[in-house]
Amino acid sequence: MSDKHVTSNWKILKMNVIFDKKVSKALKGILIIIMYWSHMFNHPERLQKEIEWISLFKIGGKTVEEFLVPFFHVAVPCFFFIAGYGYYISNLNRTKSAKKQILGLYTKYWIVFAAFIPLCAILGKIQITPVSLLLNLIGLSSSYCGEWWFLSTYVEIIFVFSLIDKYIRNHNVKTIHVFTVSVALSFAGYLINAVLSHVGIDTDNLILHELYYFLIKQPLFIIGWCLARCDYIKKMNAFLNRVESKKKVLLICILCIFTFTFQYITLIPETYIYIVYLPVFVYMFSLASLMMPKLISQIFEEFGKYSTYMWLCHSILLYKLVQKYIYFPKISILCWMNLVCLSFGCSIILANIEKSIWAFLDTLKKHKTKKI
Secondary structure, eight states: OHHHHHHTTTTGGGGGOOHHHHHHHHHHHHHHHHEEEEEHHHHHGGGGGTTOOOSOOOTEEEEEEHHHHHHHHHHHHHHHHHHHHHHHHHHHHHHHOHHHHHHHHHHHHHHHHHHHHHHHHHSSSSSSOHHHHHHHTTTSSSSSOOOHHHHHHHHHHHHHHHHHHHHHHHOOOHHHHHHHHHHHHHHHHHHHHHHHTTTTTTTSSHHHHHHHHHHHHHHHHHHHHHHHHHHHHHHHHHHHHHSHHHHHHHHHHHHHHHHHHHGGOOOOOHHHHHHHHHHHHHHHHHHHHHSOHHHHHHHHHHHHHTTTHHHHHHHIIIIIIHHHHHHOOOOOHHHHHHHHHHHHHHHHHHHHHHHHHHHHHHHHHHHHHHOO
């Protein structure tokens, strides 16, 4: 078979991969539903005693649902990566400030909080005290919903980096220096936590807990920012387009194997695994998106559009309110689809409530301006 014929059969390899807003949204859509998988089939202790589900099949003594969990753990780290990548692009185009990002996230969080927390309290699923209410309301505690830990860490990273970013731009700090400092800070986080735990100091107190999570998670955001700044997608395209077709096919196969196996390494801290893994994962997804049927892509984009609400409400539904209904189909994949559909429906409703709130505030603002 001639190289020319191989090229014609692999047109996709000659196309330039892009990671734009559309692809990012589709990736978020996939990430949110694989996150559901991890939460549904990796925490048996959080299920009611009568809840049972049927596995599709087993792999090496494990259910396929459990086997896939380590791979699906990519969801949260990749959300940080996308946030960092998007932060750089938004800042470059001056489309969205850090203040607007934080306000937008808190608005969604408070809407979900108002919609579900009172109901959970009435049903006796959570205990509310003035202190816990305040801490959960501002996101410094996730005692009402464990999966909400992400909020404070994300907000802290965005806020701190928005201050540092001005210095980086004004002094033209090199990308490699930003990355090196970020990794050094994460290492300090792991080291400090280990030392404090060793000497018997409680690292779960509010300040140390927030500091620890900030230090170890910020490189995931920074690597996204750094790679956006370096335009790594374009550089990967240029590199692959210089490789002849047969070698390119082999290289992409190797990258695919890497994408599906690297996450199972557990010898080093998770953050450092993802620093290496995420650039490859995101590039491979962007490549795959070029071959994705339009309908499938549109479905994932819709999930991505509502991904923040889907993240915020799914665990409340899963662990607090309608667990029996979610697992009613028994077969694992049907239970999973049940949660996806339910949380997606709730997210559309919540998003429309948010839209109505902003429309009302905008009308109020215009009315006040007219009076003046």
